[in-house]
Amino acid sequence: MAAARYKETDDAVLINASLEGDSQAFSEIVNRYKNMVARTVKGMIGDNMAAEDVGQEVFIKLYYSLKQFRGDSKLSTYIHRIAVNLTLNEIKKIKRAGTTSHDDNIDSLRVTHVSGDDQVERNETKELVEKALQLLEPKYRSVMVMRMLQGYDTRETADTLGLPVGTVLSRLSRAQEQMRNILKKL
Amino acid sequence: MKPEDLINIIDEAPGLGKSPGYIREKLRSEGVEYSFGSEFTSKVIRRIYGGAIIVNRQMELVRSLNSVFYRVAFAGVAAIILLLISIFVMEGSLTFNSLVGISESYDETLIGLLTDH
Numbered sequence: 001m002a003a004a005r006y007k008e009t010d011d012a013v014l015i016n017a018s019l020e021g022d023s024q025a026f027s028e029i030v031n032r033y034k035n036m037v038a039r040t041v042k043g044m045i046g047d048n049m050a051a052e053d054v055g056q057e058v059f060i061k062l063y064y065s066l067k068q069f070r071g072d073s074k075l076s077t078y079i080h081r082i083a084v085n086l087t088l089n090e091i092k093k094i095k096r097a098g099t100t101s102h103d104d105n106i107d108s109l110r111v112t113h114v115s116g117d118d119q120v121e122r123n124e125t126k127e128l129v130e131k132a133l134q135l136l137e138p139k140y141r142s143v144m145v146m147r148m149l150q151g152y153d154t155r156e157t158a159d160t161l162g163l164p165v166g167t168v169l170s171r172l173s174r175a176q177e178q179m180r181n182i183l184k185k186l
Numbered sequence: 187m188k189p190e191d192l193i194n195i196i197d198e199a200p201g202l203g204k205s206p207g208y209i210r211e212k213l214r215s216e217g218v219e220y221s222f223g224s225e226f227t228s229k230v231i232r233r234i235y236g237g238a239i240i241v242n243r244q245m246e247l248v249r250s251l252n253s254v255f256y257r258v259a260f261a262g263v264a265a266i267i268l269l270l271i272s273i274f275v276m277e278g279s280l281t282f283n284s285l286v287g288i289s290e291s292y293d294e295t296l297i298g299l300l301t302d303h
Contacts, residue, residue, distance in 0.1 A: 023231055031227055034222055035221050052226070125187040128187060147210075149220070151209070154206075
């Protein structure tokens with residue numbers, strides 16, 4: 001959809017063109033960052049329709065807040081912050097809609113292990129990671145997603161989540177411990 | 187991958203000297219990758235620019251209504267001024283009587299009519 005002329009274009013140029021109403025420039029921004037957003041949103045709320053909707057909302061919110069983007073941080077960090085905030089809001093909404101106890105969740109999410117077919121095993125791994133992440137508390141889930149699915153270091157995670165580095169480190173350590181316990185039960 | 191394999195990967199990585207991308211690469215090679223549907227970008231663009239088109243149409247309507255209002259208002263003011271000038275020319279004044287079309291002499295005629303003269 002995005003014109004090939006924008007493929008190698010700098011983010012700043014794309015932002016200015018988008019602000020002038022060039023939809024192809026904004027398409028390129030979406031194409032450039034949609035997988036990053038997908039990893040965060042789907043990693044935090046699962047691979048479902050709600051995640052697709054949140055993903056769309058992220059870019060719509062980005063479009064309407066482009067004027068406020070001063071370029072102090074990277075565009076990817078800015079988009080990521082929007083993604084994390086909207087995803088956390090969605091998690092709150094899901095929680096309000098109805099919750100079950102932690103152990104009930106583990107029972108319902110228990111993964112069946114099948115070995116043999118490579119594709120089946122890959123799907124199984126994805127399912128396992130997704131379920132383990134979803135059983136983490138949201139504040140631990142976000143740091144774990146940044147580390148496990150985005151491959152961010154502590155500084156990048158801190159910038160994206162707007163947290164001090166020390167907090168990120170302690171959350172990572174807690175998240176690691178919680179995830180280990182969850183995985184032992186799966 | 188079994189849960190214990192994932193535990194091993196996690197234990198090896200965060201803050202323990204491995205590069206930050208270690209778990210990601212490991213999981214990617216195991217097929218853990220996320221993406222949105224193929225129509226994702228076009229849906230986003232449709233939602234943004236589709237809405238913008240509606241807003242633009244509303245703005246155009248307001249603008250065209252504004253210009254119609256000004257045209258009608260100017261034409262009305264011009265008509266009133268022309269009417270006042272023509273009344274002044276015909277009646278020689280702009281009194282209330284001349285504005286409503288009742289001249290002094292007409293008054294008497296009216297009284298005459300009412301009193302049967």
